[in-house]
Amino acid sequence: GAVVSQHPSWVICKSGTSVKIECRSLDFQATTMFWYRQFPKQSLMLMATSNEGSKATYEQGVEKDKFLINHASLTLSTLTVTSAHPEDSSFYICSATTGESYYEQYFGPGTRLTVT
Amino acid sequence: QKEVEQNSGPLSVPEGAIASLNCTYSDRGSQSFFWYRQYSGKSPELIMFIYSNGDKEDGRFTAQLNKASQYVSLLIRDSQPSDSATYLCAVSSGSARQLTFGSGTQLTVLP
16 A cells, blocks of 8 residues: 555656656545655755645745646645756655654655756 | 754675664654665655654564654664665654655665
8 A cells, every 4th residue: 555656757858848747646645745856866855745725835945936836636746847957857756645643655756857 | 954864874784684774863843753765766665664762673674763862773684685775764743744854874785
């Protein structure tokens, strides 16, 4: 149980274009989903927290107009990187929690974004 | 600012040995503590979580928590080459239980 999927697993786009990444909880309802970014040889950095039906809460330094998050249902959250630039190239990972137990987070497989 | 510190490694142990991974955290309000394993190019995989002082064992893995010292550790017994990965310590706090991750310890188990 507690499977989270992400799509696409990798994407290459040109500078200035937008890219949408989907995160789905496959066998549970996710009250909260989180979006992380990980640069090579670095740890995960939380970008934003989203709850179904509400606006996402962004971490300090993360541009909410650039990284659009939509948590439309209890099983789906999307991250759209708008007007992508090469410095946005990174590994984007989502996670989800049921809100039960001790709030352990289950991670999706990640999306490798390369902006050329 | 909430901080989670891990011994940077890299850590190398021979196959069959015990690997010891350590983590300290700064936020005394932290409530839950997690160990994740991350293979290169992959996303983190939950190994264990612990929320009360003491030890918690799951197979070859033992998590230890000392809230007074703000310290959490992970022991891996009978280490296998397949355990070679980066181990991330994460601490949960806040109303939404956000995770703050340490920088990770790279473990190599030598055959």
